[in-house]
Amino acid sequence: MRNKGIPALVCAGLMAGAAALGGAAPAAAQPAPARQGGPAAPDIRERLERIPGMTVVSVADKEGHPFYTLTYRQPVDHRRPHGATFTQRATLWHKATDKPTVLYTGGYTLAGGTASLTKLIDANQVSVEHRYFAESRPSGAAGDDWSKMTVQQEAADEHRLTRALRAVERGKWLGTGSSKGGMTATYHERFHPGDLDAVVAFVAPDDADNRDDSGYERFFRTVGTQECRDGLNAVQREMLVRRDALLPTFEAEAKAAGHTFDATLGTTDRAYEFAVLDQVWNFWQSGTAADCATVPDAKKATDDELYSWSKKHGFSVYHDQELGTNGTGPYYRQAATQLGWADLKFKHLADVRHHPDVYQPNSVLPAAMRGSYENRTVADVDRWVRTRGTRMMFVYGENDPWSAEKFTPSRHDSYRYVVPGANHGASIAKLPQADQAKAVATIKRWAGVQ
Structure with missing residues (x-):
């Protein structure tokens, strides 16, 4: 899905270099001098x-x-x-x-x-x-x-x-x-x-x-090296294999931050899976091939090492507090009704997923904001x-x-x-x-x- 700030389900609209290269205007209000070529x-x-x-x-x-x-x-x-x-x-x-x-x-x-x-x-x-x-x-x-x-x-x-x-x-x-x-x-x-x-x-x-996501699927089959792709897929899979061990940490962090999931994703289990599904997309969206050297050996990494690396490289949490009318919710409404989304197959995760229907924009919207898609x-x-x-x-x-x-x-x-x-x-x-x-x-x- 994409972005959520700069992660996935929303597409990141403020990436440096493409548009926003400068800072906000200074707060001090004072008239500027007249310039040649235009009125004062x-x-x-x-x-x-x-x-x-x-x-x-x-x-x-x-x-x-x-x-x-x-x-x-x-x-x-x-x-x-x-x-x-x-x-x-x-x-x-x-x-x-x-x-x-x-x-x-x-x-x-x-x-x-x-x-x-x-x-x-x-x-x-x-x-x-x-x-x-x-x-x-x-x-x-x-x-x-x-x-x-x-x-x-x-x-x-x-x-x-x-x-x-x-x-x-x-x-x-x-x-x-x-x-x-x-x-x-x-x-x-x-x-x-x-x-x-x-x-x-x-x-x-x-x-x-929106029914044809072959372009996205082809991208994830060819981006970077085979070694990097295999390593990222293994980490993503291991995050779900170890769900029972890692979910308590996820829940404790959400509680400490005041994050809830009741109005959108519904449960911490669904929210955790959604974040894992977004990992590889976010890795490539914001990272580079040079980051492949940091990918841990999924089988050998401890729970803490796996979770810590993932949080720094694409594991981004979607929660009620930023998904409603005053957050990124309006984007997901557009994705659900007109813009479309990448409904990836995640074949390497099929046997460790609990929620096969979760990876779509209506999942992160309050009920009143959900909508039906039209492709015209x-x-x-x-x-x-x-x-x-x-x-x-x-x-x-x-x-x-x-x-x-x-x-x-x-x-x-x-x-x-x-x-x-x-x-x-x-x-x-x-x-x-x-x-x-x-x-x-x-x-x-x-x-x-x-």
Whole structure:
């Protein structure tokens, strides 16, 4: 499944190198000086405040330029624009109105960092919080209506925000994001192709057919060396073979941390098995082939050695406190209904599993957030990207399980690069020199900069 922060069931949306390379804006609020190429900061603020539904919450200085924290009123259902509304959080780092603007979508909560693309082309940056995450969730009954947590609705959110802010930032606009953020930027481009001048998506999974996980299965049969794969599988299996000995430690740690499982996975046994199933995925998502040297001999390792190594290399616990409406739950809702998930077979674990149905996103959702899957949306996006997408770039990591099912770009000025040996932190900076030069030249051409 994936990620849960940076583990598995959720796809990790904040991996360094792909998107968030800088820190959050400083808290001190002071106006930035005027810059050549654009109006002074007070004039920009006035323009922002004239946008219907836009509120400037605060302004701070970031590297000598104004950094605006914003809220924007959005329809809960864009098919009924005059119905219930909610406020979506966003930020604008403004440098100059004639510079390009990067629309950075983290795919989860509001990201405070600087996207690599922003640094590359010295752009303005708009960051947006995904609907139903953190403070961008409707209040009251509308906030509990998860039918409005869809790819199409979020794309419509970003469409309205982009069109509104284009009145302020008038240069080229490029969308970007990593992992779920890259997926979100791709969905925006598919449903509103007139908004952005280009899209650069990092490690964005494309689960075009949720019934076919052969790409993921093939990845785990071929990644790294046979020795490393065998060692990881043996550790994973031994964690379940020794379940009776290790479960008390798992339960004691959960109790000490205040973690419960009643509302989601249900029992500590199910939660333990789920964490074990995620281990190998997480090992490759965040680690490298160099980490293979640390894999213990599963048969010879003591219980403490086995458990301790696993906790440092992929054993990540899913619990009620971070899986509901205010945590990563909204992601799993999307995975369960539209984005899909890797339903791995785990043939080497068949005889030591207790819960063959547990490895799917509804398992980690409260009952009120669970949903039924439909494949039409992601299949449509996949077809559109392959046949009609224009000025789109996808960057993947060779050893990243999320990159096992990739978007295939069209021939319309669109490209795909794979970083050798890279995990979920794949970036343009890690590409071989020739590929890196081509990718940078393409992006700068799209952005209209030297």
